[in-house]
Each structure stands twice: as C-alpha cells, then as structure tokens.
Amino acid sequence: MEKKHRILLINPGSTSTKISVFDETEEFFTEILRHPITEIEKYKTIFEQFDFRKEVVLKTLEERKIDLTTISAVVGRGGNMKPVVGGTYQVNHAMLEDLKVGVMGQHASNLGGIIAYEIASPLGIPSFIVDPVVVDEFEELARISGMPEIQRKPKDHPLNQKAIARRAAADLGGDYNQFNFLIAHMGGGISVGVHKKGKIIDVNNCLDGDGPFSPERAGGLPVGSLIDLCYSGMYTKEEMRKKIVGGGGLMAYLGTNDGREVAKRIEAGDEKARLIYEAMAYQVAKEIGAGAAVLKGDVDAILLTGGLAYDNLFVGWIKERVSFIAKVMVFPGESEMLALAQGVLRVLKGQEKAKVYV
Numbered sequence: 184m185e186k187k188h189r190i191l192l193i194n195p196g197s198t199s200t201k202i203s204v205f206d207e208t209e210e211f212f213t214e215i216l217r218h219p220i221t222e223i224e225k226y227k228t229i230f231e232q233f234d235f236r237k238e239v240v241l242k243t244l245e246e247r248k249i250d251l252t253t254i255s256a257v258v259g260r261g262g263n264m265k266p267v268v269g270g271t272y273q274v275n276h277a278m279l280e281d282l283k284v285g286v287m288g289q290h291a292s293n294l295g296g297i298i299a300y301e302i303a304s305p306l307g308i309p310s311f312i313v314d315p316v317v318v319d320e321f322e323e324l325a326r327i328s329g330m331p332e333i334q335r336k337p338k339d340h341p342l343n344q345k346a347i348a349r350r351a352a353a354d355l356g357g358d359y360n361q362f363n364f365l366i367a368h369m370g371g372g373i374s375v376g377v378h379k380k381g382k383i384i385d386v387n388n389c390l391d392g393d394g395p396f397s398p399e400r401a402g403g404l405p406v407g408s409l410i411d412l413c414y415s416g417m418y419t420k421e422e423m424r425k426k427i428v429g430g431g432g433l434m435a436y437l438g439t440n441d442g443r444e445v446a447k448r449i450e451a452g453d454e455k456a457r458l459i460y461e462a463m464a465y466q467v468a469k470e471i472g473a474g475a476a477v478l479k480g481d482v483d484a485i486l487l488t489g490g491l492a493y494d495n496l497f498v499g500w501i502k503e504r505v506s507f508i509a510k511v512m513v514f515p516g517e518s519e520m521l522a523l524a525q526g527v528l529r530v531l532k533g534q535e536k537a538k539v540y541v
Contacts, residue, residue: 188255188531192523193240193298195260195291198223200236204249205524213520216243229293230283237298255531257303258523259295261315261342263287264540269318269345269383271526273537274300274310281540287317311537313526314342320382325477338390339374340489341383346522347488347514348378354512355484362483365474365509367467367501369491370517371440372428373397375470377477385477387470392427395466398440398491401431402466433459442491449496464500471501475508482509489517 187207194201198220203213216239226232244251259274264281272278274296282293296312303310318341328335344366345359352359360381367375372389373396387394387403396402404427413423426435434440436459437448448456475482485505491497492515502511529535 186255188528189253190524190527191244191249191254191257191299191302192520193257193259193295193302194520194523195236195294195298197291200240200291201520202240202243203520203524204244204247204254205521207528208521208524210521212247214243214247216240229285229289229291230297232291233294233297233301236294237301240298241302251302251306254303254306254308256309256311256527257299258311258313258527259297259299260292260519260523261312261317262293262295263290264293264296264315264317266317266319266336267315267538267540268320269314269341270538271311271313271530271535272315272540273530274303274312275540278312278540290316292316309537311527311530313523314345316341318345318383320384322384325385335393336388337383337386338388339376339383339386340368340370340372340389341376342519342522343488343517344368344374344376344378344383346518346525347486349525350514351484351486351512363478363481364484364486365471365478365482366486366488367471368517369397369467369487369489369497371397371399373400373402373463373467373489373491375467375474377474379478385474390428394470396432396463398433398442399429399431401427401435433463442494442497446494446496460497461500464497465504468501468504471505471508475505480508485509485511486514487511488514490515492516 190205192203198218200216204211262282263285264278265286278296279300282296285293299310319337326335347366348364349359352362364378366378374386374389375394376383376386392401393403437445437456445456445460471485487498492513498513530537
C-alpha cells in the first residue's frame with residue numbers, strides 16, 4: 184500500500200503566520216498565528232524575525248499535539264529570491280542565502296522557505312517551496328516597456344493562478360500544459376495572467392502600478408500626471424508609494440478595501456460606489472482582452488478567481504465584456520495552502536521532479 188504523506192505548510196505574512204497540516208490533500212488543521220505589531224517592530228530586518236516566528240510555529244504544533252515524526256515534508260511560501268520558472272523547488276543553501284538577504288526585496292514570505300528548512304532538517308525530511316512570487320516565464324516581447332532603463336517584470340499571484348489553471352484543466356479533461364488560459368486573480372491586488380501551455384508568458388505587475396486598479400492598489404496610471412504629482416511637493420516618496428499600494432483603488436475612492444462593503448453600498452443606492460466598482464470590473468475585462476490579443480485569440484477558457492470572484496455582480500460585469508472571447512469559469516477564493524500541498528505531493532509521488540535553485 185502506498186504511503187500516505189502528511190505535510191506541514193508555513194505561509195508567513197507581514198503580521199501573521201498561517202500554518203496548516205495536510206494529510207495528502209485533506210486539511211487536518213489550519214491556524215493563523217497573529218503577531219502584534221509591537222513584536223514585529225522589534226526587528227530591523229525580516230530575517231531577524233526568524234527565531235521568533237519559528238518558535239511560535241513549533242509551540243502551536245506542540246499544542247495541537249502534532250507528532251513531527253509523522254511529517255513527510257515541510258513546505259514554505261516562496262519569497263523574494265532570484266526569478267525562476269514555476270514549479271516545486273527543494274530548499275537548498277543557495278536559496279536560503281538569497282532569501283536571507285532578500286535579493287528581490289524584503290517581505291515576510293522570505294521566511295517561509297527558511298523556517299521550512301530549519302524544521303525539516305533535524306527530522307531528516309525534505310523542505311520545499313512551490314510557485315514562489317518571483318515566478319518569471321515571460322516571453323521576451325513581454326519584457327519590453329518602452330523605456331530601456333525599465334524592464335517589465337512579473338509581480339503577481341503565480342501560486343493561486345497555477346493551482347486554478349490545473350483545476351480548470353482537469354475539469355476540461357486534460358492537463359495544464361495542453362491549454363491556453365486567461366486568469367484573473369482578484370483580491371487585494373488584481374493580476375491577469377496569460378497562460379500558454381503551462382507557462383505564464385505575460386502578466387501585469389500588480390504590485391508596482393500596472394494593469395487594473397484593485398481594492399487597495401492604484402493599477403496603471405497616466406504617467407505624465409503621476410510625475411507631476413510626484414514633484415508637486417505635496418507628498419513624500421513613501422506617501423506616494425502608499426497611494427499606489429495600500430491606499431489606492433477602492434480605498435482611495437471609497438475609503439474601504441472590502442468589496443462586500445462596496446456591494447452593500449450599491450444595494451443601498453450609492454451611485455458613486457457603483458461607478459467605481461464597475462470601473463474596476465471594466466479594467467479587469469480590458470486586461471483580459473489584452474491577454475486575448477497576446478494569445479492571438481487562441482483562448483481555451485477565462486478563469487476568474489480570488490475573493491472578488493464570490494461577488495456575482497462584479498463577476499457579471501466582467502462576463503458581459505469577455506464572454507465573446509472564450510468560456511468563463513469561476514473559482515472563488517484562494518487555495519494557496521492546498522496548492523502548496525499539491526505541489527509537494529506531485530514530487531513525493533514521483534509525478535514531477537523537484538527543480539533545483541541555483
């Protein structure tokens with residue numbers, strides 16, 4: 184009888200660490216460990232939080248009476264290491280060094296692979312990351328920006344996008360590598376990925392101001408006006424960053440980043456809320472249309488996912504504009520912890536080979 188694999192999953196966020204234990208693809212438990220901002224502020228760098236976060240994870244596992252000797256592998260959320268193609272990577276020393284210094288930037292997700300490795304190593308089991316935030320499968324045409332000093336780079340949601348792509352492919356009776364999908368991940372940030380035969384060949388940089396605006400990000404802006412605002416003397420560099428990420432989009436127009444709250448306002452007759460919310464759907468549909476052009480119209484399906492995909496009004500507006508392109512399939516919410524488990528299982532069961540980070 185084939186061995187059943189138990190997997191520990193670790194997903195660090197800015198003020199929390201989400202942990203799960205999965206028995207194969209069955210969730211045994213999930214818990215979000217909240218970290219007071221006063222605790223986080225004690226540390227000058229992300230890596231300095233390592234001991235604190237690791238101990239919180241181990242303490243929780245002890246309280247849950249999880250026998251670590253029953254774990255087959257530990258997987259962490261992939262962080263800001265060097266760009267890689269998508270897949271499951273076994274944590275190695277090169278990866279650990281790049282995560283520690285944050286070669287592509289400082290973010291709590293950098294700790295995922297490090298904590299996974301440090302828990303797994305004494306147990307003699309492997310540690311992995313899956314489809315990290317730095318997945319880069321762009322075709323060369325997609326890298327050109329129009330200004331030689333600036334190259335287009337992906338910053339999006341590869342873990343959830345690829346997980347949803349695999350689900351859709353299975354529903355359509357095939358494998359992810361056989362299909363062309365346009366996938367809109369619609370959460371706090373909105374990314375629209377162009378998936379061609381198993382690779383994300385183009386996607387908007389949803390963190391640094393590209394593509395649709397979202398509940399808390401400004402998206403693509405008229406550059407000339409943005410330059411004027413930057414040099415107006417009204418805002419510092421940090422304040423401008425906040426206006427683009429965190430304080431943009433719905434937050435800037437309506438004072439909330441909660442789509443459910445906006446939907447309630449619309450139901451109560453708030454016309455401004457309706458205009459802004461529909462404008463966000465309009466921009467998502469427009470980005471999907473651009474992706475269809477990249478694929479020269481050869482689109483097998485359009486997939487809508489993320490928290491906003493629960494909203495039938497918002498999804499309906501998008502469908503009205505893009506249904507002529509291809510079938511629209513809706514997968515509400517995010518399945519990141521399950522996606523991490525599935526990525527590791529494919530390796531443990533010999534369906535894929537773990538990729539090597541160099």
